[in-house]
Amino acid sequence: MxxxxxxxxxxxxxxxxxxxxxxxxxxxxxxxxxxxxxxxxxxxxxxxxxxxxxxxxxxxxxxxxxxxxxxxxxxxxxxxxxxxxxxxxxxxxxxxxxxxxxxxxxxxxxxxxxxxxxxxxxxxxxxxxxxxxxxxxxxxxxxxxxxxHASVATVAVDAARALIGELSQRHVVIVGAGETSEQVARAFHAHGVSTMFVANRHRDRAIALASRFGGESGGFDQLPDELERADVVVSSTASPHAIVGPEELDAVRGGRPLLIIDLAVPRDIDPACASVDGVTLLDMDALQRAVRGHLNVxxxxxxxxxxxxxxxxxxFAGWLGRLDVMPTLAALRGRGDAVVNELLAANAGRWESLSAKDEARVEALARAVVKRLLHEPTERVRTLDDEHRHARLKLLRELFGLEEDAASEAGEAAEVRRLAG
The missing domain is CATH 3.30.460.30 (Glutamyl-tRNA reductase, N-terminal domain)
Incomplete structure (x- = not known):
């Protein structure tokens, strides 16, 4: 595996x-x-x-x-x-x-x-x-x-501040009400933003988020009106398709400045919106370029x-390595048990005067000899370091003829049942 x-x-x-x-x-x-x-x-x-x-x-x-x-x-x-x-x-x-x-x-x-x-x-x-x-x-x-507590959300708000200056008097529209939107709302609130609108497909989630930061909320049907009066729009939904396009944006903006930050993947904002007069559009790749300096902080x-x-x-490597060791040790013990079983079977008819109790003692003695013989190599294999484990295990399998046994045991030991949904 x-x-x-x-x-x-x-x-x-x-x-x-x-x-x-x-x-x-x-x-x-x-x-x-x-x-x-x-x-x-x-x-x-x-x-x-x-x-x-x-x-x-x-x-x-x-x-x-x-x-x-x-x-x-x-x-x-x-x-x-x-x-x-x-x-x-x-x-x-x-x-x-x-x-x-x-x-x-x-x-x-x-x-x-x-x-x-x-x-x-x-x-x-x-x-x-x-x-x-x-x-x-x-x-x-x-x-x-x-x-x-720097995050993509705080970087987005910092980028907004760098592009349009003081945020406290700006009207911010947040599209989406998930975890990222909550972080965005918190970051804007920390910068003094008091006029905030949260738009979400599920109104109850928008209400809950907006109420935490003194904002208003509504469904996507109210989004065109909010886009008309917004200074900043930050979008982060789980929509598989763009929810804002250039035509509807052009219709409500009339060339007035608007900063849009799209934090969604797939994107919420059609990239063509960047061509609308007055619109500045930042997506995740643009934000990545903006925070390269942060890598050294x-x-x-x-x-x-x-x-x-x-x-x-x-x-973890030690744990993973033990997964390799166990099939070999199982095969080694199996080979020892097989030798005892073969010898007992071959001599089963030769114990003319041996009682059942003495026969059991002979078997126990034979198994004890094998166990003691294998004890030292078993312990040494368990403590092999990562650098030498593979080569030593390979040699051990070759010396005892365990290649087929080890492969079989590995399949059983490492097998994980495929589970139905």
């Missing part, structure tokens, strides 16, 4: 590519079931955020998971400990657009919980994600990498965080 991480992020793919890979909430569970239905895949977890879509798959041939993704997109991949290291860095905020941002921890946790609910996890992914989440928590506890804390990740990876 191998672990494979496969995906694309803001570091490797532009927004147009990330849109094609993005998985919305209703698509994730069917997609996970599609993955584990592939021959060679037994476990799967999918992580999809505005800045990355990644698959973590386990199986005898996990690379077949690439069949479920578009064929012409640039993907990165990593196996086993390298895959785990990548996830640990993601959870810790080290791979984020805004280094140290805390939201990714919750996003990874929810991705894992969705896979649990879909019943597509197994022993390896369970261990991986629990350990990764614990590592992320440790990084944020033992370092100051998340100090200041917490360099010292990032070094400390990387050290924690490496320490935790060694623990």
């Amino acid at each position: 191998e672990l494979l991480a496969l995906g694309a992020s803001h570091k490797t793919a532009d927004l147009a590519v990330r849109e094609r890979l993005a998985l919305l909430d209703g698509q994730i569970e069917p997609f996970l079931h599609e993955l584990v239905a592939l021959e060679g895949v037994t476990e799967a977890v999918a992580l999809s955020t505005c800045n990355r879509t990644e698959l973590y798959v386990v199986g005898e041939s996990p690379e077949v998971a690439i069949q479920a993704l578009p064929a012409d997109v640039p993907l990165y991949s990593a196996r086993n400990c390298d895959a785990a290291r990548h996830l640990y860095r993601v959870v810790s905020g080290l791979d984020s657009m805004v280094v140290g941002e805390a939201e990714i921890q919750g996003q990874v946790k929810r991705a894992y919980e969705r896979a649990l609910a879909a019943r597509t996890t197994g022993p390896l992914t369970n261990q991986l994600f629990r350990a990764a989440l614990a590592t992320g928590k440790r990084v944020r506890t033992e370092t100051a990498i998340s100090e200041g 917490r360099k010292g804390e990032a070094v400390h965080a990387e050290a924690i990740v490496e320490e935790e990876i060694q623990t």
